[in-house]
Amino acid sequence: MGTKMKVKNSPRRILYLYWRLYSQQLKAMMEYSADFYITIGAAAMTQITGFLFLWVVFSRIPDIQGWGLWEVAFMYAAIYVSEGVGSLFFEGTWRMLRLVNMGELDRYLVRPVPLVLQIFCTGIGMNGLGNILIGGSIIVISLSHIDITWNLQTVVMAILLFVSAMTIRVAINLAANCSAFWIRSGGNAFPIMIHNLGEFAKYPITIFSQGLQLFISIVVPFAFVSFFPAAAMFGKEPWSYWGWFSPLVAIYFVLLALLILRIGLRRYESAGN
């Protein structure tokens, strides 16, 4: 990485750059307004059908291993919202394949702007807006159906859990899409496979085998996006204290993702001229 010119990357500068890069993409995006509405609508529809599925299942049974409809709906929605945040604000991670295969990363490497920031702002997934709107509503409705005593501690915890969960999801997206450095074929489905592991975290993870539980808690920590936050919020023993590990897991996975990106970059062959 050619960082010959040292620029101080203060948080303020990063935020400013992010905003500038992001608004450029937004302008490009608005050129195709039909797509804009279709993707938002499609994302919303996907979630509504997902919720209908839960509702149909729970109309036949009272609970799944002690988890009621709204508690599972909360986890379901948490996964969708995190997907939405990943798409709406960090969609660029999903464009890594193109960046690497077309050699577009060259352009990014010579700019005095942090590489990860530029990758994040390579695109905007408007489907994210649909995810956040519907997923957010489901979360709010779920919380209103569940008895939680709101005090300073629960509010702080909720914020902490939310920020960690979103960070973990974006880091997972970044790490998975770095596979582009190794798998060069046009339709790399590896990131989609990792993305689909999120399916496991839509339900109480105790329904899965022990190995799988460990896998989605540590290796690809989707459980910290939905299950552990839910357990912490709803006081589900014995996992209610695991939620406090969320920030640590977030830091661990961000570092891991950056490490994978760095190793991947060493394999990157630029497109030449």
Add this chain to the structure above:
Amino acid sequence: MIAPAFKKYVSLARCSMQNTLAYRLSFILNFLASFIGLIAMYSLWQAIYTGQVQLSGFTWSQMQAYLLVTFFVNSMLSYYSESSITSKIIDGSVMMDLLRPIQFQKARLAETLGSCVLEGLLSCILIGLAAIFTFGISLPHDAGTILLFALSIVSSILLKFSIVYLSALLCFWTTSSFGIYWARTSITNLLSGALVPLAFFPGWLQSVAMVLPFQGIVNTPVTIGLGMTEGTDALQLIAIQWVWIVLLWLLGKWMWSRAVRQITIHGG
């Protein structure tokens, strides 16, 4: 006279099969990605069935068979085949097809069927493996059911193609394919009975699903394969599948004739 016309499409199908083999890594990864969904659903239903003998007429062993058959049907004509139709439209290579003496709709069907052969084989292997680890799956025993089941699977693939083709043509009016793909998938999954058997639906939703074409994709083969629909009832369901196939095929033909007027190709 029919033979040479047919031959073109057979070679298209073969081409698409070879294409799939050439990109086998992404093909297999795509497949494993949907297999993850199957494992999640399997565990979920297993947890749901603890302490339950029967839900909406489904025993646990029937539900296991339902999940496997659904996976099989869904893996036919996967995203892989679907995106090969939409990307032709999005990137403009549809122009090449306009120059050739072939019909777009038939050509895409031929290609889809070609890769369906491999998709079918791969999912049979995975389902076989899954079946080894899960016991007590109820599968059809008598020859009549197996025959009807096979027939309904073939019709289901054709029906799914007709629906996918229509939604793919919508890409002529939009400039990206993801939104349409997501919308189609979520509607198909819910109303075909792929997420949850239609028998679980409340009455009104079930009636809505039954008058739409989607139920022919999953519900028909599943209920026939599990022996829940037999004899003339099964034949009736297959007949409904065919009514939809013909109707949607004609609709696809009409839409194509409108869509080609919509083409914008930049450069050349």
